[in-house]
Amino acid sequence: MAKVFVGLLAIVLVVSLVSGCSQSPASPTFPPPAENTPTSPASTPVPALPPVEPASAPPPALPPAENTSTPPASTPVPVLPPAESAPAPVAFTSSNLTISPAEVDTGKSITISVMVTNTGGLSGSYEVILKIDNIAVATQNVILSGGASQIVSFVTARDVAGTYTVNAGGLSGTFKVKVPPAPVVSTTYQVAIRGFAFNSSQITIKVGDTITWTNQDSVPHTVTGDGFDLGNLAGGQSRSYTFITAATFTYHCNIHPYMQGQVTVGSGS
Ligand SMILES: [Cu+2]
Numbered sequence: 001m002a003k004v005f006v007g008l009l010a011i012v013l014v015v016s017l018v019s020g021c022s023q024s025p026a027s028p029t030f031p032p033p034a035e036n037t038p039t040s041p042a043s044t045p046v047p048a049l050p051p052v053e054p055a056s057a058p059p060p061a062l063p064p065a066e067n068t069s070t071p072p073a074s075t076p077v078p079v080l081p082p083a084e085s086a087p088a089p090v091a092f093t094s095s096n097l098t099i100s101p102a103e104v105d106t107g108k109s110i111t112i113s114v115m116v117t118n119t120g121g122l123s124g125s126y127e128v129i130l131k132i133d134n135i136a137v138a139t140q141n142v143i144l145s146g147g148a149s150q151i152v153s154f155v156t157a158r159d160v161a162g163t164y165t166v167n168a169g170g171l172s173g174t175f176k177v178k179v180p181p182a183p184v185v186s187t188t189y190q191v192a193i194r195g196f197a198f199n200s201s202q203i204t205i206k207v208g209d210t211i212t213w214t215n216q217d218s219v220p221h222t223v224t225g226d227g228f229d230l231g232n233l234a235g236g237q238s239r240s241y242t243f244i245t246a247a248t249f250t251y252h253c254n255i256h257p258y259m260q261g262q263v264t265v266g267s268g269s
Pocket of ligand 1: 256
């Protein structure tokens, strides 16, 4: 009989397992098998993830690529030697600006000079520009070997009085142009000696003026004054005297003292 019960139990168990019926009292024993099924499928996906990581291995491969690219980048290094072979580029400086004379009459020449130096090691050219009142009026081109200097000169003139600014080769200065003093305009006055008298016995002149006396009589007369004496003037003879001092001069004829005259010399403003 006991064998029969065991056999029935076994059958019940098998039937319940096959049917998957949870209503049987043996259901508590099912959970373990159920757990096994879920865990095993879930565990397989997880291992699949690690393979993804190997895919990230390519990055390590990139570095080598970079290494190969860097060598080309190092090619600029060869460029450095050429730079060393050109250590003395052309470079110009200006110095010693001179303006002579610093003050001049209108229309007179002014010489403007500047020293240009090539401070570089190579020969080169430089254009010196002369500006007067910020307007370029002349240029000169100089060619200098490395370390050489040259004085560049300009000559100019201005017809209008005033102060002018100069810029030559970047250096600045000034010069002044002034109107020359008005030329002294002198006048020559005529005084006749006629009829034993000085015609225009009183005359007013200015410094620098000249008086010419002419003896129109047939007898000699003299023109004798304070500080001047023209001596004897024969009939028809003329003599002149230029007054250079502002003053009043009286004069007479030594032969005929009653013949008198006066010259007033003004400063001429
Ligand atoms: Cu006289």
